[in-house]
Amino acid sequence: DIIEKIDNVIQPNIHENRLAKKFFQYLYTVKAGVNETVDFLRQIYAESIDKINDYVEDLTQSTLLPLKIVHTVKLGYHMVLRNPNSPNAPPHFDFIYRKGINTYLTTAELMTMNEKVQFIANDIIRISNSILCENLLAVAKEVDFIYYLVSIVIEFDILQALAEVSMLENYCCPTFNRVLRLEDAYHPMLSVSRNKTEPVTNNVIATPQYNFYLITGP
Secondary structure, X not given: OHHHHHHOOEOOOOOOOOOOOHHHHHHOOEOOOOOHHHHHHHHHHHHHHHHHXXXXXXXXXXXXXXXXXXXXXXXXXXXXXXXXXXXXXXXXXXXXXXXXXXXEEEOHHHHHHHHHHXXXXXXXXXXXXXXXXXXXXXXXXXXXXXXXXXXXXXXXXXXXXXXXXXXXXXXXXXXXXXXXXXXXXXXXXXXXOOOOOOOOOEEEEEXXXXXXXXXXXX
């Protein structure tokens, strides 16, 4: 039931695609159809990205420059000019930085479009986080049952292991009365310890007075 609740909300294997940037994983973590607002914002987001791609394509044709759209979490959508032999960019282009043979550029219009896209993306992430938080709280209510089940399995495993070793080593189950009497007794773990010498056996006779003495001291 817990896994089903998670699978009903979260996109499966969202973190296994290492090629996808974490920013886009945040946008698409929640499955389609879970929340109408998120679905609507994603549609607006996709349409805005298409407008950015069309804008950069128009710039490429009008300027005859080999421009390519890129995205980073810090800068958002901007352009990269990869050809070192191409002419200088027109004056209305804003220089961001240069790395190797690549020059990174933007324009006032692209920055405006990018701000709109970033605003939409932040809303998607904010609402998605709220949905994930609600899902987490719902799942957390049932986690205690898992811990309870684990405790039962652990207790059963201990009892089974004790029963098996008791049969192999001919252990006995002691009965307790007013007097506890052990003859030639030693702890079984001494046999498997690093000490190669034989364990020393002892006789123990315990009475209520003896137990009182052990608890209170002389």
